[in-house]
Amino acid sequence: MEEDSRMARSVLDDAGGKCLPAGEILPEVAFEALSDDHERFAGLCKALGHPVRVAIVRLLLSVETCVCGDIVERLPLAQSTVSQHLKVLKDAGLIEGSIDGPRTCYCLNREALSEFKGLSEAL
């Protein structure tokens, strides 16, 4: 289509060095508008995209494992709300819950956490 004009403009755009492209052309091959990887990384980020959920993950990081009730006690939120947040984290694969009698015991999923770190580091 009109790619040539766009590419030409990108190259020419070097006005004072403040808008300089790295290469000669835009690397089409390195960019896909839609990819599963974007979805996955965005999904993990979205799950962490709420301060309460960050707090929960950091809490689990510091205590290794924790019963749901303990988490609820430490947050200024209703039990049902905390449960929802836990579900979001679990659905994203970031935490795991195991039934322990009448309680549920949550812990981090280290693999998912590593995956997230790896994807972040690649930015």
Next chain:
Amino acid sequence: MEEDSRMARSVLDDAGGKCLPAGEILPEVAFEALSDDHERFAGLCKALGHPVRVAIVRLLLSVETCVCGDIVERLPLAQSTVSQHLKVLKDAGLIEGSIDGPRTCYCLNREALSEFKGLSEAL
């Protein structure tokens, strides 16, 4: 308050080793339910919590700098929608836009990206 009862239960919770806390007590000092740091990290995650925005960040990563129109062309979305996503990323501080004639030139904010990576790595 009733911390003693809660802490006591946490210690006792070691039923079969599958729900074992890492330390003797839950480390109160290491956890704050509400903190600016949680807000900040969650804010960055939230901004990256959409596949299109991940795609934009990765594109900018690969081309160093890019005019808004180029980004629009590569995404199957209306110009206004892409502009909204760019605004989200800009508000989070992850990208910067500089006016270049009639165009706007976007690039990554490397400092914010480093901040995000650092916070991620700490998980």
Next chain:
DNA sequence: TGGTTAAATCGGCAAATGACGATTAAAGGA
């Protein structure tokens, strides 16, 4: 100055999110 192009903003709409109290389900203990 007038016209053209690029990008931000507006208005509207459907869907998702986050919060809550109430209810249900599951498991242990009296």
Next chain:
DNA sequence: TCCTTTAATCGTCATTTGCCGATTTAACCA
């Protein structure tokens, strides 16, 4: 077996998000 405790789920509501087309704003060019 019944009762209590724990946590998930349900129903509701207000707010936010994501998308679009239309409009406005801004800057260059003729």
